[in-house]
Amino acid sequence: xxxxxxxxxxxxxxxxxxxxxxxxxxxxxxxxxxxxxxxxxxxxxxxxxxxxxxxxxxxxxxxxxxxxxxxxxxxxxxxxxxxxxxxxxxxxxxxxxxxxxxxxxxxxxxxxxxxxxxxxxxxxxxxxxxxxxxxxxxxxxxxxxxxxxxxxxxxxxxxxxxxxxxxxxxxxxxxxxxxxxxxxxxxxxxxxxxxxxxxxxxxxxxxxxxxxxxxxxxxxxxxxxxxxxxxxxxxxxxxxxxxxxxxxxxxxxxxxxxxxxxxxxxxxxxxxxxxxxxxxxxxxxxxxxxxxxxxxxxxxxxxxxxxxxxxxxxxxxxxxxxxxxxxxxxxxxxxxxxxxxxxxxxxxxxxxxxxxxxxxxxxxxxxxxxxxxxxxxxxxxxxxxxxxxxxxxxxxxxxxxxxxxxxxxxxxxxxxxxxxxxxxxxxxxxxxxxxxxxxxxxxxxxxxxxxxxxxxxxxxxxxxxxxxxxxxxxxxxxxxxxxxxxxxxxxxx
Ligand code: C2O
Ligand code: CU
Ligand code: CU
Numbered sequence: 303x304x305x306x307x308x309x310x311x312x313x314x315x316x317x318x319x320x321x322x323x324x325x326x327x328x329x330x331x332x333x334x335x336x337x338x339x340x341x342x343x344x345x346x347x348x349x350x351x352x353x354x355x356x357x358x359x360x361x362x363x364x365x366x367x368x369x370x371x372x373x374x375x376x377x378x379x380x381x382x383x384x385x386x387x388x389x390x391x392x393x394x395x396x397x398x399x400x401x402x403x404x405x406x407x408x409x410x411x412x413x414x415x416x417x418x419x420x421x422x423x424x425x426x427x428x429x430x431x432x433x434x435x436x437x438x439x440x441x442x443x444x445x446x447x448x449x450x451x452x453x454x455x456x457x458x459x460x461x462x463x464x465x466x467x468x469x470x471x472x473x474x475x476x477x478x479x480x481x482x483x484x485x486x487x488x489x490x491x492x493x494x495x496x497x498x499x500x501x502x503x504x505x506x507x508x509x510x511x512x513x514x515x516x517x518x519x520x521x522x523x524x525x526x527x528x529x530x531x532x533x534x535x536x537x538x539x540x541x542x543x544x545x546x547x548x549x550x551x552x553x554x555x556x557x558x559x560x561x562x563x564x565x566x567x568x569x570x571x572x573x574x575x576x577x578x579x580x581x582x583x584x585x586x587x588x589x590x591x592x593x594x595x596x597x598x599x600x601x602x603x604x605x606x607x608x609x610x611x612x613x614x615x616x617x618x619x620x621x622x623x624x625x626x627x628x629x630x631x632x633x634x635x636x637x638x639x640x641x642x643x644x645x646x647x648x649x650x651x652x653x654x655x656x657x658x659x660x661x662x663x664x665x666x667x668x669x670x671x672x673x674x675x676x677x678x679x680x681x682x683x684x685x686x687x688x689x690x691x692x693x694x695x696x697x698x699x700x701x702x703x704x705x706x707x708x709x710x711x712x713x714x715x716x717x718x719x720x721x722x723x724x725x726x727x728x729x730x731x732x733x734x735x736x737x738x739x740x741x742x743x744x745x746x747x748x749x750x751x752x753x754x755x756x757x758x759x760x761x762x763x764x765x766x767x768x769x770x771x772x773x774x775x776x777x778x779x780x781x782x783x784x785x786x787x788x789x790x791x792x793x794x795x
Contacts, residue, residue: 350387377499541594543567589724732763
């Protein structure tokens with residue numbers, strides 16, 4: 303990055319964001335060099351699968367020393383693992399999690415993306431599990447739940463950023479229809495949990511520092527399943543199914559794979575109608591995608607690259623896909639000089655060439671909304687930075703939005719601030735209808751959508767079942783903890 307560019311960003315961001323340019327510079331200078339060799343083989347977290355319709359296990363949150371690459375790190379872990387164990391269940395299954403909090407602060411669990419009750423022992427973001435106490439979560443995954451890549455993480459307001467940044471996150475996979483499409487089934491499946499960390503010399507997580515107030519805490523260590531640049535192998539001719547989660551607190555990932563396009567097959571909420579070819583994609587914090595990669599190049603090594611993404615930059619003039627994947631292509635084309643390698647793909651052996659699927663699963667067209675609401679995102683000064691929705695900071699005693707079950711609503715999310723905000727809704731997924739009036743290029747189920755400065759994004763949400771209160775918020779979790787969250791109450795029809 304040139305100094306001029308950094309300076310221009312500083313001006314653009316204004317006083318409170320003055321450190322961002324420097325932050326991005328610091329990130330760039332620590333990138334792995336283009337020649338950096340891949341590390342050890344990609345590891346996968348232990349898997350806890352349902353059996354006979356029941357997924358039942360113990361889960362403990364506690365500080366543990368774990369390896370991050372070759373470094374010793376004192377992190378916050380689920381069952382001693384970073385990322386936490388991968389949970390796998392099917393539609394109709396019962397889930398029973400005997401959770402114990404061995405942290406020195408309160409916590410709880412949120413099941414991000416699952417369509418389950420937001421109340422009681424379900425996906426209840428309002429629960430407080432004090433240090434030393436246990437709680438049993440129990441819920442059923444509805445029989446008509448789509449297959450997809452979901453995840454779990456803490457959601458105790460005020461401590462979410464700190465606890466997630468410390469390492470608390472794991473995948474929650476629902477297996478179903480998408481997994482049974484023959485071409486998808488034939489692909490080699492790999493889960494990639496992308497997450498940044500920061501460590502001091504003692505292997506502890508340093509204090510986030512002043513700049514994190516605005517940008518959210520961002521670490522310079524990029525990990526994939528807790529590893530640095532792990533190696534992935536497929537045979538030439540083979541098909542790879544990458545299931546990607548951005549589990550970072552605040553960092554966006556802007557990904558491309560050398561010489562290989564991605565074939566997008568699923569977004570946050572599950573499958574799309576048919577694969578879409580992409581050269582790169584932006585994953586905001588909390589977002590997931592599934593992509594297929596065809597092993598149809600010369601044998602060799604290909605880097606999965608992440609380039610610095612500036613969340614203060616709008617996506618005006620940005621690319622095609624940025625529109626949907628929430629974020630933006632900084633200058634339209636990837637600039638790979640400043641990229642870091644997050645994983646390396648190597649061909650090993652050959653196989654008869656596997657085809658891509660042509661059809662996936664239809665995304666239903668939603669009816670016109672009964673109600674349209676506006677949610678304006680901005681920030682201000684309070685005790686330090688505060689982040690606001692419609693001028694208000696989160697108050698757990700206030701219900702901000704009341705909706706009726708069996709209705710469809712359009713929510714217009716307007717960013718009048720200076721940073722992108724990935725807007726997330728619990729319990730009910732949505733479709734992006736338009737961005738600054740431009741219709742979305744294709745239909746997809748989402749639960750996070752990044753809204754750049756100056757943008758207005760219209761999302762359409764069906765409220766069908768589950769009465770009760772839940773939340774919507776910015777998934778830059780420092781923003782959420784500093785107020786950018788509201789309560790929606792779903793009322794019986
Ligand atoms: Cu993944 Cu309320 O968040
Ligand atoms: Cu969530
Ligand atoms: Cu935000």
